[in-house]
Amino acid sequence: DGGITQSPKYLFRKEGQNVTLSCEQNLNHDAMYWYRQDPGQGLRLIYYSQIVNDFQKGDIAEGYSVSREKKESFPLTVTSAQKNPTAFYLCASSVGGYLEAFFGQGTRLTVV
């Protein structure tokens, strides 16, 4: 089945530790995105990538980092600099930047 796979579904980390969230897609989409979802705030864009080896900051990039070494993979690292990392993280992809995005199941990160 074609789609976007995020792993793990739930993740727990201690404060001060970096953590990397995985996102893989087999849709052959060029564009990939990371969003953060908080209750009552909708989805906010963290980073996006148009093509391999290129990515741009979104609206809330501080405390996060990404890489795009392969077309199908776009991992997100939540660093210790992120002040409020506990959230639901969604990865998405699209054919190009002007068409609809398809979303993964999400990773719920809890930092204690």
Place this chain on the structure above:
Amino acid sequence: AQSVSQHNHHVILSEAASLELGCNYSYGGTVNLFWYVQYPGQHLQLLLKYFSGDPLVKGIKGFEAEFIKSKFSFNLRKPSVQWSDTAEYFCAVRETDSWGKLQFGAGTQVVVTP
């Protein structure tokens, strides 16, 4: 900066009732518009989209939305809801000159009671 406003955060209605969810955006240029739905425990799915042409757009599961350019609105409607429509609904807007940047509203939690 562009913003997307969804008028209601929570809506509770009975089966067979009609549903209308409001969405307004602030950007004055050309936009692409989307409604996404998130059923409990499932991933975000596209309900419908508007790029150009007929401002009345039909989507999946009996949903439709109307783009009113003069009002900067893209309201979602369903004439008769079912219990299975219980979900969170998100309006999203992309400026056509803003590659990849979907702006989402805060979402509306809809609960349909039997």
